[in-house]
Amino acid sequence: xxxxxxxxxxxxxxxxxxxxxxxxxxxxxxxxxxxxxxxxxxxxxxxxxxxxxxxxxxxxxxxxxxxxxxxxxxxxxxxxxxxxxxxxxxxxxxxxxxxxxxxxxx
Numbered sequence: 001x002x003x004x005x006x007x008x009x010x011x012x013x014x015x016x017x018x019x020x021x022x023x024x025x026x027x028x029x030x031x032x033x034x035x036x037x038x039x040x041x042x043x044x045x046x047x048x049x050x051x052x053x054x055x056x057x058x059x060x061x062x063x064x065x066x067x068x069x070x071x072x073x074x075x076x077x078x079x080x081x082x083x084x085x086x087x088x089x090x091x092x093x094x095x096x097x098x099x100x101x102x103x104x105x106x
Contacts, residue, residue, distance in 0.1 A: 058081070058089065
């Protein structure tokens, strides 16, 4: 108990150091929480599908893409499909699978 009192008296004698210590701890804990929250959202949270291990990514050769973006090309992405091509893939789905899409905005 004497050591705790000594530590508190030492911190009281140097208020600027105490402020720096408290702010450093607060920023460290806050940054750690923010990074973990981001990691949890991206990596740790499971996907909202029944069997995520069965997901596949559909790609097509660059010169045979069915869609265009505002610049007239796919921007180097291999998985850009037009809405019409997506609907055609959806019709031709084999088994119990069907395609899904997501929006990619930079």
